Amino acid sequence: MKLIFKNKLYILVTLVVSAILFYLYNNLEKEPVEMSPIFISDFSDDKELVGFSDTVFIGKVNSKLGTKKVNNGPETQFKVKVIEEIKGSLDTTVIVSQEGGYIRKQLFVMKGDKLIEEGKIYLFAGRYDEIKKDILVVPIHGKVEIEIDSKIPEFSNRFKLAHKNEKYYPDTKKR
DSSP states (O other): OOHHHHHHHHHHHHHHOOOOOHHHHHHHHOOOOOOOOOSSSTSSSHHHHHHSEEEEEEEEEEEHHHEEEEEEEEEEEEEEEEEEEEEEOOOSSSEEEEEEEEEEEEEETTTTTTOOOOOOOEEEEEEEEETTEEEOOOOOTEEOOOSSSSGGGHHHHHHHHHHHHHOOOOOOOOO
């Protein structure tokens, strides 16, 4: 009788411990997986960033649309309201994609980057994808958070000047 009780107790404890470990494994914050970007230029230079990009604009992130797996990892899409165009011709609302995102509760980001956040205002620089109908921002430098509205004119002027003096790339045409 004692042996049967001990076996049942052992099975119960094993099940409880397994359930706790399963819950912790699936719900604890995991360290982000950092992907390494490969840059063809120094995009910390505004002129090179703007020259490489089809579109440069200031926009407010309305919502996150989702994350999908693409060739190099996850890509997260956001619906963004355009506040001001600096380069390119855009609709009032656009879809912006960022390399990175969550897959099965695991965050993947470019090294030195962080995910775009809903409700925030950014300066965006990227290339329009005709097939996906979205703008893929340049990792790290292609989205700069504008923390207070009063800074919008400063960013606007800075990148308009960069647009006037931008560096052109062989695969881009002057826009």
